[in-house]
Amino acid sequence: MSAPPRQLHLNVNILHSGFIPSAWRLPDADPLAFIDAAHYVKAAQIAEAAKFDAVFLADNASIIEQIDFRPITALEPTVLLAAVAAATTRIGVIGTASTSYNEPYNIARRFATLDHVSGGRAGWNIVTTADAGSARNFGLDATPDHAGRYARADEFTEVVKALWNSWDDDAVVGDKQSGRFIDEAKVKPIAHRGKYFRVQGPLNLPRTPQGQPVLVQAGGSGDGRELAARHAEAVFSAAHTQEESLAYSRAINERAAALGRGPHAVKILPGLATIIGATEAEALRRRDELIDMIPWSYSLKRLAGTLGIPVERLHLDQPLPSDLALPAGGNGNHTFFHATLSLVQGRRHTVRDLIRALCGGGGHRVLVGTPEQIADEIEAWFKAGAADGFNLMPDAFPSGLQDFTDGVVPILQRRGLFRREYEGRTLREHFGLARPGADNGDRVRAA
Numbered sequence: 083m084s085a086p087p088r089q090l091h092l093n094v095n096i097l098h099s100g101f102i103p104s105a106w107r108l109p110d111a112d113p114l115a116f117i118d119a120a121h122y123v124k125a126a127q128i129a130e131a132a133k134f135d136a137v138f139l140a141d142n143a144s145i146i147e148q149i150d151f152r153p154i155t156a157l158e159p160t161v162l163l164a165a166v167a168a169a170t171t172r173i174g175v176i177g178t179a180s181t182s183y184n185e186p187y188n189i190a191r192r193f194a195t196l197d198h199v200s201g202g203r204a205g206w207n208i209v210t211t212a213d214a215g216s217a218r219n220f221g222l223d224a225t226p227d228h229a230g231r232y233a234r235a236d237e238f239t240e241v242v243k244a245l246w247n248s249w250d251d252d253a254v255v256g257d258k259q260s261g262r263f264i265d266e267a268k269v270k271p272i273a274h275r276g277k278y279f280r281v282q283g284p285l286n287l288p289r290t291p292q293g294q295p296v297l298v299q300a301g302g303s304g305d306g307r308e309l310a311a312r313h314a315e316a317v318f319s320a321a322h323t324q325e326e327s328l329a330y331s332r333a334i335n336e337r338a339a340a341l342g343r344g345p346h347a348v349k350i351l352p353g354l355a356t357i358i359g360a361t362e363a364e365a366l367r368r369r370d371e372l373i374d375m376i377p378w379s380y381s382l383k384r385l386a387g388t389l390g391i392p393v394e395r396l397h398l399d400q401p402l403p404s405d406l407a408l409p410a411g412g413n414g415n416h417t418f419f420h421a422t423l424s425l426v427q428g429r430r431h432t433v434r435d436l437i438r439a440l441c442g443g444g445g446h447r448v449l450v451g452t453p454e455q456i457a458d459e460i461e462a463w464f465k466a467g468a469a470d471g472f473n474l475m476p477d478a479f480p481s482g483l484q485d486f487t488d489g490v491v492p493i494l495q496r497r498g499l500f501r502r503e504y505e506g507r508t509l510r511e512h513f514g515l516a517r518p519g520a521d522n523g524d525r526v527r528a529a
Contacts, residue, residue: 088470090470094126095140116156144213173203178300182231193206195287197292248270317350319353321447358485381437453493
């Protein structure tokens with residue numbers, strides 16, 4: 083029997099008002115949407131009606147945006163996603179939580195709770211945190227070094243998985259006749275003793291509907307790729323060309339295979355921002371309208387932060403400085419530094435050109451065009467094996483998402499690339515992932 087055809091995966095990254103920094107200034111936008119749960123619920127319901135795999139929420143432990151101009155990521159993801167889960171029935175709910183400024187037991191409990199209350203739709207996006215503001219918010223004078231952050235993240239994730247698997251699937255008996263509630267022999271401590279954590283366990287709630295929430299990761303450094311290869315089931319990546327994304331996918335999955343996880347264990351989901359119009363000219367007009375509402379001072383500061391240099395080194399009508407190195411001596415954000423530089427490689431870009439290409443200074447790929455043009459690009463990347471799907475970032479919410487679901491999704495469905503109906507109820511089923519057993523070796527991890 084031949085294997086079923088590959089299934090395209092679509093998540094929507096609900097970035098408060100939208101991917102473009104000026105989206106909150108559009109006539110139909112609510113400036114307070116970033117702290118309104120109903121805004122996120124509406125976006126999730128639009129995505130669910132189009133049969134998306136999941137909604138995705140980023141997070142920060144400090145204010146890293148320029149709040150004199152743009153809304154920020156403010157609401158805590160797991161609390162917000164519980165509200166989203168209550169207002170939806172099928173779409174997955176993926177939240178970001180940092181391993182740098184949390185503890186494994188809290189995160190294991192929080193995401194297991196989300197998996198229970200959503201009926202098996204939860205995912206955890208594993209990140210480390212590199213900004214100095216977050217370090218100061220947690221009592222540190224400086225950001226922990228890059229290698230140390232990822233070593234902690236690796237052990238952190240091992241402990242979380244062990245806690246999720248500290249109950250057998252059939253540990254809950256609930257026999258009213260005998261009065262036996264839990265089979266204690268099937269609930270075991272993890273007794274973890276490691277370099278960074280000492281956690282006895284077990285977790286204080288049973289295994290979840292998915293066995294364990296889906297593990298997602300976002301990070302493009304060497305350490306980030308190693309973390310993804312070891313643990314991630316899907317990766318939110320950044321790439322501007324098919325070649326970049328294909329190389330990234332091969333590197334992650336070859337390493338995962340070397341670790342015994344199989345030939346294609348990790349779904350690669352590049353970030354993709356979209357600006358859609360009925361005609362290409364209309365889409366370009368929308369892009370220009372949005373960009374023209376962004377102060378150049380904002381975009382310059384944002385780009386300087388991505389590159390890890392003083393804003394005074396950037397001049398709008400000159401090329402980027404030629405001596406750029408990884409931010410903070412390699413202790414900053416590798417992913418968006420490399421993604422930004424890839425846009426100017428081999429081209430004669432001025433800083434002004436680059437900012438316009440980035441639509442305000444972000445690092446992800448931006449597509450501007452008609453639904454047919456957007457669908458063509460998605461299909462090309464998918465069929466080339468450069469992506470298993472995309473983490474979509476519409477220019478504005480809810481209008482940009484509605485444009486995508488009304489215009490692009492039907493084209494992808496007609497081409498046989500994307501589902502017309504959900505076939506399962508859990509996020510694992512949407513992604514085509516197996517449900518792990520409690521005896522998969524992640525119960526006890528001791529140093």
